[in-house]
Amino acid sequence: MTTTGTYSPKPGAAPLPRMIAAQAVLETKMLLRNGEQLLLTVVIPTLLLVLFSTVDVVDTGEGETVDFLAPGVLALAVMSTAFTGQAIATGFERRYGVLKRLASSPLPRWGLMTAKTLSVLVTEVLQVALVTVIALVLGWSPQGDPFTVFLLLVLGTAAFSGLGLLMAGTLKAEATLAAANLVFLLLLVGGGVVVPLDRFPDAARDVLGLLPISALSEGLRDVLRHGAGVPWDDLGILAVWAVAGLAAAGKLFRWE
Amino acid sequence: MRSEPVVQVQALVKRYGTKTAVDGLDLVARQGVTAVLGPNGAGKTTTVETCEGYRRPDSGTVRVLGLDPVRDSAALRPRVGVMLQSGGVYSGARADEMLRHVARLHAHPLDVDALIERLGLGSCGRTAYRRLSGGQQQRLALAMAVVGRPELVFLDEPTAGLDPQARRATWDLVRDLRADGVSVILTTHYMDEAEQLADDVAIIDAGRVIAQGSPEELCRGGAENTLRFTGRPGLDVASLLKALPADSSADEPVPGSYRVVGKVDPQLLATVTSWCAQHGVMPDRISVERHTLEDVFLELTGKELRS
Numbered sequence: 001m002t003t004t005g006t007y008s009p010k011p012g013a014a015p016l017p018r019m020i021a022a023q024a025v026l027e028t029k030m031l032l033r034n035g036e037q038l039l040l041t042v043v044i045p046t047l048l049l050v051l052f053s054t055v056d057v058v059d060t061g062e063g064e065t066v067d068f069l070a071p072g073v074l075a076l077a078v079m080s081t082a083f084t085g086q087a088i089a090t091g092f093e094r095r096y097g098v099l100k101r102l103a104s105s106p107l108p109r110w111g112l113m114t115a116k117t118l119s120v121l122v123t124e125v126l127q128v129a130l131v132t133v134i135a136l137v138l139g140w141s142p143q144g145d146p147f148t149v150f151l152l153l154v155l156g157t158a159a160f161s162g163l164g165l166l167m168a169g170t171l172k173a174e175a176t177l178a179a180a181n182l183v184f185l186l187l188l189v190g191g192g193v194v195v196p197l198d199r200f201p202d203a204a205r206d207v208l209g210l211l212p213i214s215a216l217s218e219g220l221r222d223v224l225r226h227g228a229g230v231p232w233d234d235l236g237i238l239a240v241w242a243v244a245g246l247a248a249a250g251k252l253f254r255w256e
Numbered sequence: 257m258r259s260e261p262v263v264q265v266q267a268l269v270k271r272y273g274t275k276t277a278v279d280g281l282d283l284v285a286r287q288g289v290t291a292v293l294g295p296n297g298a299g300k301t302t303t304v305e306t307c308e309g310y311r312r313p314d315s316g317t318v319r320v321l322g323l324d325p326v327r328d329s330a331a332l333r334p335r336v337g338v339m340l341q342s343g344g345v346y347s348g349a350r351a352d353e354m355l356r357h358v359a360r361l362h363a364h365p366l367d368v369d370a371l372i373e374r375l376g377l378g379s380c381g382r383t384a385y386r387r388l389s390g391g392q393q394q395r396l397a398l399a400m401a402v403v404g405r406p407e408l409v410f411l412d413e414p415t416a417g418l419d420p421q422a423r424r425a426t427w428d429l430v431r432d433l434r435a436d437g438v439s440v441i442l443t444t445h446y447m448d449e450a451e452q453l454a455d456d457v458a459i460i461d462a463g464r465v466i467a468q469g470s471p472e473e474l475c476r477g478g479a480e481n482t483l484r485f486t487g488r489p490g491l492d493v494a495s496l497l498k499a500l501p502a503d504s505s506a507d508e509p510v511p512g513s514y515r516v517v518g519k520v521d522p523q524l525l526a527t528v529t530s531w532c533a534q535h536g537v538m539p540d541r542i543s544v545e546r547h548t549l550e551d552v553f554l555e556l557t558g559k560e561l562r563s
Contacts, residue, residue, distance in 0.1 A: 004436075005432070005437075006366065006436060007402065007405065007436040007438050008405070008436045008437055008438075009335075009405055009407040009436075009437060009438055010363075011334045011335040011364075011404060011407055012362060012363030012364055013334040013362065013363060014362055014363050018360065019360070022357060022361065023357075026346070026349070026353075026357050029353075030349065096343045096344070096345070096347060097340055097342065097343030097344045098346055100310065100343075100344065101338065101345070104308055104310070104338040105333060105358060105361050106333050106361050106362060106404070108330060256310070
Protein backbone atom coordinates (compact mmCIF):
# COMPACT_ATOMS: atom_id res chain seq x y z
CA MET A 1 0.00 0.00 0.00
CA THR A 2 1.36 3.35 -0.96
CA THR A 3 -1.64 5.41 0.09
CA THR A 4 -1.39 7.43 3.26
CA GLY A 5 -4.85 8.70 4.07
CA THR A 6 -6.51 9.45 7.37
CA TYR A 7 -7.45 5.82 7.88
CA SER A 8 -4.36 4.13 6.48
CA PRO A 9 -3.60 1.15 8.69
CA LYS A 10 -1.12 1.73 11.47
CA PRO A 11 -2.09 -0.90 13.99
CA GLY A 12 -0.46 -1.55 17.32
CA ALA A 13 -1.28 -2.16 20.97
CA ALA A 14 -0.48 0.51 23.52
CA PRO A 15 2.14 -0.49 26.13
CA LEU A 16 0.59 -2.92 28.61
CA PRO A 17 0.94 -0.75 31.74
CA ARG A 18 -0.76 2.13 29.92
CA MET A 19 -3.64 -0.10 28.83
CA ILE A 20 -4.16 -1.47 32.34
CA ALA A 21 -3.96 2.00 33.89
CA ALA A 22 -6.47 3.40 31.38
CA GLN A 23 -8.81 0.50 32.05
CA ALA A 24 -8.52 0.87 35.83
CA VAL A 25 -9.27 4.60 35.60
CA LEU A 26 -12.35 3.98 33.44
CA GLU A 27 -13.62 1.18 35.73
CA THR A 28 -13.23 3.42 38.79
CA LYS A 29 -15.01 6.30 37.08
CA MET A 30 -17.91 4.05 36.12
CA LEU A 31 -18.15 2.76 39.68
CA LEU A 32 -18.09 6.19 41.30
CA ARG A 33 -20.65 7.50 38.79
CA ASN A 34 -23.17 4.79 39.62
CA GLY A 35 -25.69 5.86 42.25
CA GLU A 36 -26.64 2.39 43.47
CA GLN A 37 -22.99 1.45 43.82
CA LEU A 38 -22.33 4.55 45.93
CA LEU A 39 -25.29 3.64 48.12
CA LEU A 40 -23.69 0.26 48.78
CA THR A 41 -20.11 1.33 49.13
CA VAL A 42 -20.41 4.69 50.88
CA VAL A 43 -23.86 5.50 52.21
CA ILE A 44 -24.77 2.22 53.92
CA PRO A 45 -21.44 1.68 55.74
CA THR A 46 -21.37 5.33 56.86
CA LEU A 47 -24.98 5.28 58.05
CA LEU A 48 -24.49 2.04 59.96
CA LEU A 49 -21.39 3.37 61.63
CA VAL A 50 -22.97 6.65 62.69
CA LEU A 51 -26.37 5.23 63.60
CA PHE A 52 -25.24 2.24 65.63
CA SER A 53 -22.48 4.21 67.40
CA THR A 54 -24.78 6.97 68.57
CA VAL A 55 -28.00 5.01 69.22
CA ASP A 56 -27.88 1.94 71.44
CA VAL A 57 -29.58 -0.58 69.15
CA VAL A 58 -27.50 -3.71 69.69
CA ASP A 59 -25.68 -4.74 72.85
CA THR A 60 -22.05 -4.94 71.73
CA GLY A 61 -20.54 -5.90 75.09
CA GLU A 62 -18.22 -3.88 77.26
CA GLY A 63 -16.25 -0.90 75.90
CA GLU A 64 -17.06 1.84 73.38
CA THR A 65 -19.61 0.81 70.75
CA VAL A 66 -17.54 2.42 67.98
CA ASP A 67 -14.57 0.22 68.88
CA PHE A 68 -16.80 -2.78 68.15
CA LEU A 69 -18.42 -1.27 65.06
CA ALA A 70 -15.50 0.27 63.16
CA PRO A 71 -13.78 -3.08 62.32
CA GLY A 72 -17.13 -4.58 61.28
CA VAL A 73 -17.91 -1.63 59.01
CA LEU A 74 -14.44 -1.86 57.45
CA ALA A 75 -15.18 -5.50 56.65
CA LEU A 76 -18.55 -4.46 55.25
CA ALA A 77 -16.86 -1.82 53.07
CA VAL A 78 -14.57 -4.48 51.60
CA MET A 79 -17.52 -6.79 50.94
CA SER A 80 -19.62 -4.03 49.37
CA THR A 81 -16.95 -3.16 46.81
CA ALA A 82 -15.11 -6.42 46.14
CA PHE A 83 -18.20 -8.64 46.22
CA THR A 84 -21.53 -6.87 45.77
CA GLY A 85 -20.43 -3.93 43.65
CA GLN A 86 -18.03 -5.90 41.50
CA ALA A 87 -20.51 -8.74 40.96
CA ILE A 88 -23.32 -6.43 39.86
CA ALA A 89 -21.15 -4.21 37.64
CA THR A 90 -19.38 -7.15 35.99
CA GLY A 91 -22.67 -9.01 35.54
CA PHE A 92 -24.13 -6.12 33.58
CA GLU A 93 -20.90 -5.55 31.62
CA ARG A 94 -21.16 -9.16 30.56
CA ARG A 95 -24.83 -8.78 29.68
CA TYR A 96 -24.28 -5.62 27.61
CA GLY A 97 -21.33 -7.01 25.67
CA VAL A 98 -18.72 -4.77 27.31
CA LEU A 99 -16.57 -7.74 28.29
CA LYS A 100 -17.03 -9.20 24.82
CA ARG A 101 -16.00 -6.00 23.07
CA LEU A 102 -12.99 -5.50 25.33
CA ALA A 103 -11.97 -9.11 24.68
CA SER A 104 -11.31 -8.15 21.05
CA SER A 105 -9.35 -5.03 22.02
CA PRO A 106 -5.57 -5.17 22.46
CA LEU A 107 -6.06 -5.40 26.25
CA PRO A 108 -5.56 -9.04 27.29
CA ARG A 109 -8.22 -10.64 29.50
CA TRP A 110 -5.90 -10.90 32.47
CA GLY A 111 -5.14 -7.19 31.96
CA LEU A 112 -8.84 -6.42 32.23
CA MET A 113 -9.07 -8.46 35.44
CA THR A 114 -6.00 -6.71 36.84
CA ALA A 115 -7.58 -3.35 36.06
CA LYS A 116 -10.79 -4.42 37.80
CA THR A 117 -8.82 -5.41 40.88
CA LEU A 118 -6.94 -2.09 40.87
CA SER A 119 -10.24 -0.25 40.62
CA VAL A 120 -11.61 -2.25 43.58
CA LEU A 121 -8.49 -1.44 45.61
CA VAL A 122 -8.66 2.28 44.81
CA THR A 123 -12.30 2.35 45.88
CA GLU A 124 -11.46 0.49 49.08
CA VAL A 125 -8.71 2.96 49.95
CA LEU A 126 -11.28 5.76 49.67
CA GLN A 127 -13.77 3.77 51.75
CA VAL A 128 -11.24 2.90 54.47
CA ALA A 129 -10.18 6.55 54.66
CA LEU A 130 -13.79 7.69 54.98
CA VAL A 131 -14.75 5.08 57.59
CA THR A 132 -11.58 5.74 59.59
CA VAL A 133 -12.16 9.50 59.70
CA ILE A 134 -15.79 9.11 60.74
CA ALA A 135 -14.94 6.46 63.35
CA LEU A 136 -12.16 8.64 64.79
CA VAL A 137 -14.60 11.56 65.05
CA LEU A 138 -16.95 9.22 66.91
CA GLY A 139 -14.21 8.44 69.41
CA TRP A 140 -12.64 5.29 67.96
CA SER A 141 -9.29 4.26 69.41
CA PRO A 142 -7.80 1.58 67.12
CA GLN A 143 -5.16 -0.83 68.44
CA GLY A 144 -2.91 -3.41 66.85
CA ASP A 145 -0.45 -3.69 63.98
CA PRO A 146 -1.47 -1.84 60.78
CA PHE A 147 0.28 -4.44 58.62
CA THR A 148 -1.91 -7.21 60.03
CA VAL A 149 -4.95 -5.07 59.24
CA PHE A 150 -3.63 -4.55 55.71
CA LEU A 151 -3.11 -8.30 55.29
CA LEU A 152 -6.67 -9.03 56.43
CA LEU A 153 -8.11 -6.42 54.06
CA VAL A 154 -6.15 -7.77 51.09
CA LEU A 155 -7.09 -11.40 51.72
CA GLY A 156 -10.67 -10.36 52.33
CA THR A 157 -10.67 -8.52 49.00
CA ALA A 158 -9.31 -11.59 47.22
CA ALA A 159 -11.95 -13.84 48.82
CA PHE A 160 -14.84 -11.51 48.00
CA SER A 161 -13.59 -10.76 44.47
CA GLY A 162 -13.44 -14.45 43.65
CA LEU A 163 -17.01 -14.98 44.84
CA GLY A 164 -18.28 -11.82 43.13
CA LEU A 165 -16.70 -12.70 39.80
CA LEU A 166 -17.92 -16.29 40.08
CA MET A 167 -21.47 -15.00 40.46
CA ALA A 168 -21.12 -12.37 37.69
CA GLY A 169 -19.57 -14.83 35.27
CA THR A 170 -22.10 -17.62 35.67
CA LEU A 171 -25.52 -16.11 36.49
CA LYS A 172 -27.73 -13.82 34.44
CA ALA A 173 -27.25 -10.13 35.22
CA GLU A 174 -30.64 -9.80 36.92
CA ALA A 175 -30.01 -12.90 39.03
CA THR A 176 -26.62 -11.52 40.02
CA LEU A 177 -28.20 -8.21 40.97
CA ALA A 178 -30.77 -9.89 43.21
CA ALA A 179 -28.44 -12.49 44.68
CA ALA A 180 -25.58 -10.08 45.37
CA ASN A 181 -27.88 -7.71 47.25
CA LEU A 182 -29.49 -10.55 49.20
CA VAL A 183 -26.13 -12.01 50.17
CA PHE A 184 -24.96 -8.54 51.20
CA LEU A 185 -27.95 -8.13 53.50
CA LEU A 186 -27.69 -11.63 55.01
CA LEU A 187 -23.98 -11.32 55.64
CA LEU A 188 -24.45 -7.85 57.06
CA VAL A 189 -26.75 -9.32 59.70
CA GLY A 190 -25.14 -12.71 60.21
CA GLY A 191 -21.46 -11.94 59.65
CA GLY A 192 -20.47 -10.17 62.83
CA VAL A 193 -20.62 -6.74 61.21
CA VAL A 194 -23.06 -4.97 63.52
CA VAL A 195 -24.39 -7.92 65.54
CA PRO A 196 -21.76 -9.78 67.63
CA LEU A 197 -21.54 -13.44 66.66
CA ASP A 198 -21.91 -14.49 70.32
CA ARG A 199 -25.51 -13.27 70.19
CA PHE A 200 -26.34 -16.26 67.96
CA PRO A 201 -26.91 -19.84 69.26
CA ASP A 202 -23.68 -21.85 69.55
CA ALA A 203 -24.39 -24.13 66.58
CA ALA A 204 -25.21 -21.22 64.27
CA ARG A 205 -22.21 -19.33 65.56
CA ASP A 206 -19.79 -22.07 64.54
CA VAL A 207 -21.12 -22.09 60.99
CA LEU A 208 -21.37 -18.30 60.70
CA GLY A 209 -17.78 -18.04 61.90
CA LEU A 210 -16.62 -19.81 58.73
CA LEU A 211 -18.10 -17.16 56.42
CA PRO A 212 -15.60 -14.81 54.79
CA ILE A 213 -17.36 -11.77 56.22
CA SER A 214 -17.19 -13.19 59.76
CA ALA A 215 -13.53 -14.09 59.38
CA LEU A 216 -12.78 -10.60 58.13
CA SER A 217 -14.84 -8.68 60.70
CA GLU A 218 -13.76 -10.87 63.64
CA GLY A 219 -10.14 -10.83 62.52
CA LEU A 220 -10.14 -7.05 62.16
CA ARG A 221 -11.89 -6.74 65.53
CA ASP A 222 -9.35 -8.95 67.31
CA VAL A 223 -6.56 -6.73 66.06
CA LEU A 224 -8.13 -3.27 66.07
CA ARG A 225 -10.17 -3.60 69.27
CA HIS A 226 -8.13 -5.96 71.38
CA GLY A 227 -4.68 -5.37 69.92
CA ALA A 228 -4.28 -9.08 69.21
CA GLY A 229 -1.41 -10.49 67.12
CA VAL A 230 -1.92 -12.14 63.75
CA PRO A 231 -5.33 -13.90 63.71
CA TRP A 232 -4.13 -16.97 61.80
CA ASP A 233 -7.45 -18.81 61.93
CA ASP A 234 -9.33 -15.93 60.30
CA LEU A 235 -6.58 -15.41 57.73
CA GLY A 236 -6.74 -19.13 57.00
CA ILE A 237 -10.50 -19.03 56.43
CA LEU A 238 -10.12 -16.04 54.11
CA ALA A 239 -7.30 -17.75 52.21
CA VAL A 240 -9.42 -20.86 51.64
CA TRP A 241 -12.33 -18.75 50.33
CA ALA A 242 -9.96 -16.74 48.15
CA VAL A 243 -8.34 -19.79 46.55
CA ALA A 244 -11.64 -21.62 46.08
CA GLY A 245 -13.52 -18.56 44.78
CA LEU A 246 -10.85 -17.37 42.38
CA ALA A 247 -10.21 -20.89 41.07
CA ALA A 248 -13.92 -21.49 40.49
CA ALA A 249 -14.33 -18.08 38.84
CA GLY A 250 -11.29 -18.73 36.64
CA LYS A 251 -12.76 -22.04 35.51
CA LEU A 252 -16.44 -21.18 35.19
CA PHE A 253 -16.47 -17.51 34.14
CA ARG A 254 -18.33 -16.96 30.84
CA TRP A 255 -17.39 -13.82 28.95
CA GLU A 256 -20.73 -13.47 27.16
CA MET B 257 -3.73 -8.71 -9.32
CA ARG B 258 -5.45 -8.62 -5.98
CA SER B 259 -3.40 -9.38 -2.93
CA GLU B 260 -3.29 -12.20 -0.39
CA PRO B 261 -6.61 -13.11 1.25
CA VAL B 262 -7.34 -11.17 4.44
CA VAL B 263 -9.76 -13.84 5.59
CA GLN B 264 -9.68 -17.49 4.64
CA VAL B 265 -12.31 -19.86 5.96
CA GLN B 266 -12.21 -23.52 4.99
CA ALA B 267 -14.88 -26.12 5.71
CA LEU B 268 -15.97 -24.29 8.85
CA VAL B 269 -18.49 -26.14 11.02
CA LYS B 270 -20.00 -24.65 14.15
CA ARG B 271 -22.81 -26.25 16.15
CA TYR B 272 -24.78 -24.98 19.11
CA GLY B 273 -26.18 -28.06 20.81
CA THR B 274 -28.04 -29.95 18.11
CA LYS B 275 -28.36 -26.91 15.83
CA THR B 276 -25.73 -26.55 13.11
CA ALA B 277 -25.21 -22.82 12.62
CA VAL B 278 -22.39 -23.10 10.10
CA ASP B 279 -22.20 -26.18 7.94
CA GLY B 280 -18.98 -26.58 5.98
CA LEU B 281 -18.55 -22.95 4.98
CA ASP B 282 -15.77 -21.82 2.63
CA LEU B 283 -15.04 -18.14 2.23
CA VAL B 284 -12.11 -16.15 0.91
CA ALA B 285 -12.06 -12.40 1.39
CA ARG B 286 -9.39 -10.25 -0.22
CA GLN B 287 -8.27 -6.67 0.23
CA GLY B 288 -11.26 -4.36 -0.21
CA VAL B 289 -14.83 -4.58 0.99
CA THR B 290 -16.51 -7.96 1.30
CA ALA B 291 -20.20 -8.15 2.12
CA VAL B 292 -21.59 -11.26 3.74
CA LEU B 293 -25.22 -11.37 2.80
CA GLY B 294 -27.84 -13.78 4.06
CA PRO B 295 -31.25 -14.16 5.65
CA ASN B 296 -31.60 -14.13 9.43
CA GLY B 297 -30.16 -17.26 10.98
CA ALA B 298 -28.03 -18.07 7.93
CA GLY B 299 -24.83 -18.15 9.99
CA LYS B 300 -23.42 -14.70 9.17
CA THR B 301 -22.75 -13.62 12.74
CA THR B 302 -21.39 -17.01 13.78
CA THR B 303 -18.96 -16.93 10.86
CA VAL B 304 -17.80 -13.41 11.59
CA GLU B 305 -17.49 -14.08 15.32
CA THR B 306 -15.36 -17.12 14.59
CA CYS B 307 -13.08 -14.87 12.53
CA GLU B 308 -12.99 -12.43 15.45
CA GLY B 309 -11.82 -15.20 17.76
CA TYR B 310 -14.98 -15.31 19.88
CA ARG B 311 -15.86 -18.87 18.90
CA ARG B 312 -13.78 -21.94 18.34
CA PRO B 313 -14.61 -23.87 15.15
CA ASP B 314 -15.98 -27.38 15.74
CA SER B 315 -14.04 -28.27 12.62
CA GLY B 316 -12.44 -26.52 9.68
CA THR B 317 -9.86 -23.77 9.67
CA VAL B 318 -10.07 -20.00 9.90
CA ARG B 319 -7.20 -17.64 9.08
CA VAL B 320 -7.40 -13.89 9.49
CA LEU B 321 -4.45 -11.88 8.13
CA GLY B 322 -2.76 -15.27 7.99
CA LEU B 323 -3.24 -15.91 11.72
CA ASP B 324 -5.40 -18.23 13.81
CA PRO B 325 -7.94 -15.98 15.57
CA VAL B 326 -7.93 -18.08 18.76
CA ARG B 327 -4.31 -19.19 19.03
CA ASP B 328 -2.76 -15.96 17.72
CA SER B 329 -5.31 -13.71 19.38
CA ALA B 330 -2.76 -11.42 21.06
CA ALA B 331 -0.98 -10.69 17.77
CA LEU B 332 -4.19 -10.32 15.81
CA ARG B 333 -6.34 -8.15 18.12
CA PRO B 334 -4.44 -4.87 17.61
CA ARG B 335 -4.64 -5.32 13.82
CA VAL B 336 -8.38 -5.93 13.63
CA GLY B 337 -11.30 -3.61 14.45
CA VAL B 338 -14.57 -5.09 15.66
CA MET B 339 -18.07 -3.65 15.61
CA LEU B 340 -20.52 -5.91 17.42
CA GLN B 341 -24.15 -6.08 16.37
CA SER B 342 -25.11 -4.29 19.58
CA GLY B 343 -23.74 -3.19 22.94
CA GLY B 344 -20.10 -3.24 23.91
CA VAL B 345 -20.11 -0.01 25.90
CA TYR B 346 -20.46 0.68 29.65
CA SER B 347 -24.03 1.83 30.16
CA GLY B 348 -22.86 4.84 32.18
CA ALA B 349 -20.05 5.91 29.83
CA ARG B 350 -20.26 8.92 27.54
CA ALA B 351 -19.60 8.43 23.84
CA ASP B 352 -16.40 10.48 23.75
CA GLU B 353 -15.16 8.92 26.98
CA MET B 354 -15.52 5.37 25.62
CA LEU B 355 -14.00 6.26 22.26
CA ARG B 356 -11.02 7.92 23.93
CA HIS B 357 -10.61 4.86 26.09
CA VAL B 358 -10.48 2.48 23.13
CA ALA B 359 -8.04 4.88 21.44
CA ARG B 360 -5.79 4.68 24.52
CA LEU B 361 -5.53 0.92 24.11
CA HIS B 362 -3.83 1.45 20.73
CA ALA B 363 -0.37 2.69 19.83
CA HIS B 364 -1.28 5.03 16.92
CA PRO B 365 -4.99 5.83 17.19
CA LEU B 366 -6.89 8.18 14.91
CA ASP B 367 -7.60 11.71 16.03
CA VAL B 368 -10.59 11.14 18.32
CA ASP B 369 -12.06 14.62 17.94
CA ALA B 370 -11.99 14.39 14.15
CA LEU B 371 -13.67 10.99 14.26
CA ILE B 372 -16.36 12.30 16.63
CA GLU B 373 -16.96 15.19 14.26
CA ARG B 374 -16.98 12.93 11.23
CA LEU B 375 -19.60 10.57 12.63
CA GLY B 376 -21.76 13.30 14.15
CA LEU B 377 -21.18 12.09 17.68
CA GLY B 378 -20.45 15.57 19.00
CA SER B 379 -24.11 16.09 19.79
CA CYS B 380 -24.02 13.21 22.31
CA GLY B 381 -22.41 15.57 24.80
CA ARG B 382 -22.48 14.29 28.35
CA THR B 383 -25.27 11.79 27.74
CA ALA B 384 -24.69 8.29 29.10
CA TYR B 385 -24.51 5.48 26.52
CA ARG B 386 -27.77 3.86 27.67
CA ARG B 387 -29.64 7.11 26.87
CA LEU B 388 -28.18 7.58 23.37
CA SER B 389 -30.40 6.89 20.37
CA GLY B 390 -29.95 3.60 18.53
CA GLY B 391 -28.26 5.44 15.67
CA GLN B 392 -25.80 7.17 17.99
CA GLN B 393 -24.97 3.87 19.66
CA GLN B 394 -24.34 2.28 16.25
CA ARG B 395 -22.07 5.09 15.13
CA LEU B 396 -20.12 4.95 18.38
CA ALA B 397 -19.59 1.21 17.87
CA LEU B 398 -18.37 1.93 14.34
CA ALA B 399 -15.99 4.60 15.60
CA MET B 400 -14.63 2.18 18.21
CA ALA B 401 -13.95 -0.36 15.45
CA VAL B 402 -11.82 2.02 13.38
CA VAL B 403 -10.13 4.25 15.98
CA GLY B 404 -7.13 1.92 16.42
CA ARG B 405 -6.18 2.19 12.73
CA PRO B 406 -6.69 -1.51 11.99
CA GLU B 407 -5.82 -3.31 8.77
CA LEU B 408 -9.12 -5.15 8.77
CA VAL B 409 -12.51 -4.17 10.18
CA PHE B 410 -15.44 -6.49 10.91
CA LEU B 411 -18.80 -4.73 10.88
CA ASP B 412 -21.79 -6.81 11.95
CA GLU B 413 -24.89 -5.19 10.43
CA PRO B 414 -23.48 -1.68 10.71
CA THR B 415 -26.55 0.15 9.44
CA ALA B 416 -29.37 -1.96 10.88
CA GLY B 417 -32.07 0.44 12.03
CA LEU B 418 -30.25 3.62 10.98
CA ASP B 419 -32.02 6.58 9.40
CA PRO B 420 -31.02 7.41 5.79
CA GLN B 421 -28.55 10.17 6.76
CA ALA B 422 -26.74 8.02 9.29
CA ARG B 423 -26.66 5.21 6.74
CA ARG B 424 -25.01 7.49 4.19
CA ALA B 425 -22.47 8.62 6.80
CA THR B 426 -21.61 4.99 7.54
CA TRP B 427 -21.32 4.15 3.84
CA ASP B 428 -19.07 7.15 3.24
CA LEU B 429 -16.79 6.06 6.05
CA VAL B 430 -16.60 2.52 4.67
CA ARG B 431 -15.66 3.95 1.24
CA ASP B 432 -12.94 6.07 2.82
CA LEU B 433 -11.60 3.11 4.75
CA ARG B 434 -11.42 1.15 1.51
CA ALA B 435 -9.73 4.02 -0.31
CA ASP B 436 -7.11 4.24 2.43
CA GLY B 437 -6.33 0.53 2.22
CA VAL B 438 -8.36 -0.85 5.13
CA SER B 439 -10.17 -4.08 4.34
CA VAL B 440 -13.75 -4.39 5.51
CA ILE B 441 -15.88 -7.46 6.11
CA LEU B 442 -19.49 -6.48 6.68
CA THR B 443 -22.58 -8.53 7.25
CA THR B 444 -25.85 -7.10 6.10
CA HIS B 445 -29.25 -8.05 4.91
CA TYR B 446 -29.61 -4.85 2.91
CA MET B 447 -28.99 -5.62 -0.75
CA ASP B 448 -28.40 -2.00 -1.69
CA GLU B 449 -25.72 -1.78 0.97
CA ALA B 450 -23.86 -4.73 -0.50
CA GLU B 451 -24.37 -3.40 -4.02
CA GLN B 452 -23.14 0.08 -3.08
CA LEU B 453 -20.13 -0.86 -1.00
CA ALA B 454 -18.80 -4.28 -1.76
CA ASP B 455 -16.08 -5.38 -4.14
CA ASP B 456 -17.13 -8.88 -3.38
CA VAL B 457 -20.35 -10.40 -2.07
CA ALA B 458 -20.75 -13.79 -0.42
CA ILE B 459 -24.31 -15.01 -0.08
CA ILE B 460 -24.78 -17.34 2.87
CA ASP B 461 -27.77 -19.56 3.44
CA ALA B 462 -28.24 -22.37 5.95
CA GLY B 463 -24.62 -22.17 7.06
CA ARG B 464 -22.93 -22.32 3.65
CA VAL B 465 -21.79 -19.88 1.00
CA ILE B 466 -24.15 -20.44 -1.92
CA ALA B 467 -22.73 -17.75 -4.22
CA GLN B 468 -19.77 -15.42 -4.25
CA GLY B 469 -18.54 -12.78 -6.65
CA SER B 470 -18.64 -9.07 -7.41
CA PRO B 471 -22.13 -7.56 -7.41
CA GLU B 472 -21.89 -7.32 -11.24
CA GLU B 473 -20.90 -10.95 -11.60
CA LEU B 474 -23.70 -12.10 -9.34
CA CYS B 475 -26.28 -10.01 -11.18
CA ARG B 476 -25.05 -11.20 -14.53
CA GLY B 477 -24.98 -14.80 -13.43
CA GLY B 478 -28.55 -14.74 -12.27
CA ALA B 479 -31.70 -14.68 -14.36
CA GLU B 480 -31.74 -12.92 -17.72
CA ASN B 481 -32.28 -9.22 -18.03
CA THR B 482 -34.91 -7.35 -19.96
CA LEU B 483 -34.85 -4.47 -22.47
CA ARG B 484 -38.09 -2.70 -23.32
CA PHE B 485 -38.90 -0.12 -25.95
CA THR B 486 -41.99 1.41 -27.43
CA GLY B 487 -42.69 2.07 -31.13
CA ARG B 488 -45.60 1.87 -33.53
CA PRO B 489 -47.67 -1.30 -33.04
CA GLY B 490 -47.22 -4.35 -35.21
CA LEU B 491 -43.50 -4.29 -35.95
CA ASP B 492 -41.96 -7.43 -37.38
CA VAL B 493 -40.79 -9.17 -34.22
CA ALA B 494 -39.48 -12.17 -36.17
CA SER B 495 -37.08 -9.94 -38.05
CA LEU B 496 -35.92 -8.34 -34.82
CA LEU B 497 -35.34 -11.76 -33.33
CA LYS B 498 -33.14 -12.71 -36.29
CA ALA B 499 -30.90 -9.72 -35.59
CA LEU B 500 -30.49 -10.67 -31.93
CA PRO B 501 -28.05 -13.18 -30.42
CA ALA B 502 -29.30 -16.76 -30.44
CA ASP B 503 -30.22 -17.02 -26.76
CA SER B 504 -32.50 -13.97 -26.80
CA SER B 505 -36.23 -13.68 -27.18
CA ALA B 506 -38.43 -10.83 -28.35
CA ASP B 507 -42.15 -10.19 -28.26
CA GLU B 508 -44.83 -7.51 -28.17
CA PRO B 509 -46.82 -8.16 -24.97
CA VAL B 510 -48.89 -4.99 -25.41
CA PRO B 511 -49.41 -3.40 -28.84
CA GLY B 512 -46.67 -0.83 -29.38
CA SER B 513 -44.61 -2.08 -26.43
CA TYR B 514 -41.74 -4.45 -27.16
CA ARG B 515 -39.72 -6.68 -24.86
CA VAL B 516 -36.33 -8.25 -25.47
CA VAL B 517 -35.11 -10.79 -22.94
CA GLY B 518 -31.53 -12.01 -22.94
CA LYS B 519 -28.04 -11.03 -21.99
CA VAL B 520 -28.49 -7.27 -21.94
CA ASP B 521 -25.19 -5.54 -22.66
CA PRO B 522 -24.12 -2.52 -24.76
CA GLN B 523 -23.87 -4.77 -27.84
CA LEU B 524 -27.48 -5.87 -27.50
CA LEU B 525 -28.63 -2.29 -27.08
CA ALA B 526 -26.76 -1.30 -30.22
CA THR B 527 -28.29 -4.21 -32.12
CA VAL B 528 -31.80 -3.18 -31.12
CA THR B 529 -31.33 0.49 -31.98
CA SER B 530 -29.72 -0.22 -35.33
CA TRP B 531 -32.55 -2.63 -36.20
CA CYS B 532 -34.96 0.22 -35.33
CA ALA B 533 -32.98 2.59 -37.56
CA GLN B 534 -33.11 0.12 -40.47
CA HIS B 535 -36.88 -0.19 -40.06
CA GLY B 536 -37.55 3.51 -39.62
CA VAL B 537 -38.74 3.02 -36.08
CA MET B 538 -38.28 5.74 -33.52
CA PRO B 539 -38.15 3.95 -30.14
CA ASP B 540 -39.49 6.84 -28.10
CA ARG B 541 -38.98 5.09 -24.82
CA ILE B 542 -36.22 2.56 -24.25
CA SER B 543 -35.37 1.06 -20.91
CA VAL B 544 -33.14 -1.63 -19.50
CA GLU B 545 -34.17 -3.66 -16.47
CA ARG B 546 -31.11 -5.08 -14.92
CA HIS B 547 -31.46 -7.67 -12.25
CA THR B 548 -30.59 -6.31 -8.86
CA LEU B 549 -28.72 -8.18 -6.20
CA GLU B 550 -32.05 -8.52 -4.46
CA ASP B 551 -33.46 -10.55 -7.37
CA VAL B 552 -30.42 -12.79 -7.30
CA PHE B 553 -30.60 -13.13 -3.54
CA LEU B 554 -34.26 -14.06 -3.52
CA GLU B 555 -33.75 -16.50 -6.36
CA LEU B 556 -30.96 -18.22 -4.45
CA THR B 557 -32.37 -18.21 -0.95
CA GLY B 558 -36.04 -18.66 -1.78
CA LYS B 559 -38.80 -16.14 -1.50
CA GLU B 560 -40.61 -17.43 1.55
CA LEU B 561 -40.06 -15.63 4.81
CA ARG B 562 -38.17 -17.52 7.44
CA SER B 563 -38.36 -17.12 11.15
